[in-house]
Amino acid sequence: LNNKMFHREHQYQETVKGSGADFVEELKPYLDENTIITSPHKIFGPESNDLALQLRKNGIDTVILAGMNANLCVDSHLRELVESGFHVHVAADATGAPGQEAYDAAITNFGFVADRTMSTAKVLEEL
Template identity: 30%
Template sequence: MTETVVPKLHDWHIEAREYARHESRRGKRHAYQQLVPARTALIVVDMVPFFTEEGDYQRGIVPNISLLADTLRGLGGTVAWVLPGSTEPTAVTLEFLGPEVAKLFNESGGSGSLAGRVWQEFEIHDDDLLVEKTAASAFFPGRCDLHPMIEQRGIDTVLITGTVANVCCESSARDASTLGYRVVMVADANAARRDQDLNATLHTVYRTFGDVRPTAEVLELLAG
């Protein structure tokens, strides 16, 4: 019997000492005090049935991602859907994961059109970007075309959302920062397996690679 999935959100937080650390350095809690919608892209990582169908936290973030997508589109921004791509596993991958798990992850993105692979509750628009990645990060050179696609649109800020927060989302945030993007990880629009996993990622991103904000605050920044 299949267990019913009850969507829920993580109990996320940033420790007070981390807020204080940045406040003492730059005089403010959050690095980015405004977002220019036309130069902002919502990056939605791996929200496909493989991860979302039986994931309570993954299902829980769907409404927040949809709200962010609708709002950003309406203000002239970009929405980019990033899906797992398929590639022949390397010898290292096979050694590390084992052949069965390597095969499972290699097929996690599904088949058919890219738009048809995204979780069914999302609405894909004609001007949205759809792209595959063949590495954990959506910004790793040579493993995903996202960077040149959004660079052509004049994007300088990325809102990182999706799953798994402490794997592909964190990897994407790190590499986006290295490429010079202003990175905002949306705390309640990222999902992991446990609260501890998400909070470890939020700590790392906030400390070194970007800002961390909840959906409501991101919407306020987009509204100006």
């Protein structure tokens, strides 16, 4: 595992300093005080943070996942959230992987577990 991918100077820093990482512009209007961003980042599953608790406290039963490592973080969170009873959708074009082969494998697996795998445009259309 290349831990540089997850390195942050401070556990509550939402992006990797100097990386240019930011939220997708089209999604920024939907980020508000009701948006849940868990921290610190964990490689696997919401049981290592309070994501499931925060979702349930806010009456949320549907999650849209995206991320920079489809076949590790996104896949792990997808499986754990589904097992915890949430409806989970994956924004496929807002999800990356270390190479096309890994990405294709992850997208295939998402099809077996996620409620839906769709494009960011489709997510925005349905919000």
